[in-house]
Amino acid sequence: MRLSARKAWHDAFYIPKDDALARARTPKKKAEEKGPKEPGQVYSQGWYRNLYEETEKGRVLSGRKPLVTASDSLKGGYDFFERWDAMWRSRIQAAIKTLPxxxxxxxxxxxxxxxxxxxxxxxxxxxxxxxxxxxxxxxxxxxxxxxxxxxxxxxxxxxxxxxxxxxxxxxxxxxxxxxxxxxxxxxxxxxxxxxxxxxxxxxxxxxxxxxxxxxxxxxxxxxxxxxxxxxxxxxxxxxx
Incomplete structure (x- = not known):
């Protein structure tokens, strides 16, 4: 299931939790939580997810994926902006700019x-x-x-x-x-x-x-x- 074009238009211009109190209430991630602690765990870096695997030489980067995959889009509870990073949001805005x-x-x-x-x-x-x-x-x-x-x-x-x-x-x-x-x-x-x-x-x-x-x-x-x-x-x- 994909997001509708109507919702994509709306959320491409919508920034959630943009008030100071919301930002203050948002828990800050600890520095040690940035990296995976277990084989196969992923985390966000830039516009992609870095995929790691354990080898004889230790944990190595095995590949990258976009932040949102087809399976991720099936999950509810988040808006377009929170699930998709600024690159995808900018692509929707660029598509809109092609219109008269x-x-x-x-x-x-x-x-x-x-x-x-x-x-x-x-x-x-x-x-x-x-x-x-x-x-x-x-x-x-x-x-x-x-x-x-x-x-x-x-x-x-x-x-x-x-x-x-x-x-x-x-x-x-x-x-x-x-x-x-x-x-x-x-x-x-x-x-x-x-x-x-x-x-x-x-x-x-x-x-x-x-x-x-x-x-x-x-x-x-x-x-x-x-x-x-x-x-x-x-x-x-x-x-x-």
Whole structure:
């Protein structure tokens, strides 16, 4: 089992136990614990594990492995950063940097820790969503559409982004239905959606299109991350 691309994105930017109290509470390793005391025992040095074996000449270095192997990834209880060292984390970040800005911003607001994205990221994703949504609309319908509805559709896109992020984090959407979506828009932007009682007729089709565009953005944004995870997995299996 491999880490998901979503979790890899998040944990590549997440540094656990980064407060001073956490560091103070962490027990320090004794100097004598750095080296193996028994044949076959391993310990971390740099970006690899040094493998030792006992010979007639004493303990000798027999090889090295990456810090995380395929079998290690089956173990729970640790986050990506704690299990994988800075080299793997930097490879995930490098894969993310190959994406165009709208997709990097999409991943930042959907997967990264809250401190890692900005209002600019949100606006960049919103602008991309607008372009894709209105580009796909029938031209006659768009020309006949009232300006007020266009404004409300643009606001509804913010709700779609929020919905997608809620689902990504596994807690279910905080926007539980049309009425909750309308309240969300009113509290944040001072605008209510009319006719939410007839959601299926007035808004459902547009809402589904927005979510569909976000799903496509997600597949594109996660593709290089998933590819890098696959490459690292192959390297680990080859080194095992």
């Amino acid at each position: 800005k709208p997709l990097r911003s999409f991943g930042a607001i959907m997967y990264a820790p809250a401190t890692e994205f900005s209002a600019e990221d949100c606006e960049r994703v919103h602008e991309y969503l607008q372009n894709e949504f209105f580009k796909a609309l029938d031209k006659d319908r768009l020309l006949a559409m009232q300006g007020k509805r266009i404004v409300r559709l643009k606001l509804l896109m913010y709700a779609a982004m929020r919905h997608h992020r809620d689902v990504v984090f596994g807690g279910g959407s905080t926007l539980g239905g049309p009425a909750a979506i309308s309240r969300f828009l009113y509290h944040l932007y001072g605008e209510r959606l009319p006719s939410v009682q007839n959601w299926a007729e007035h808004w459902a089709a547009d809402w589904d299109k927005m979510l569909g565009i976000l799903d496509v953005m997600e597949r594109k944004a996660l593709a290089p991350v998933a590819n890098e995870i696959g490459l690292m997995s192959e390297e680990q299996e080859g080194a095992a």
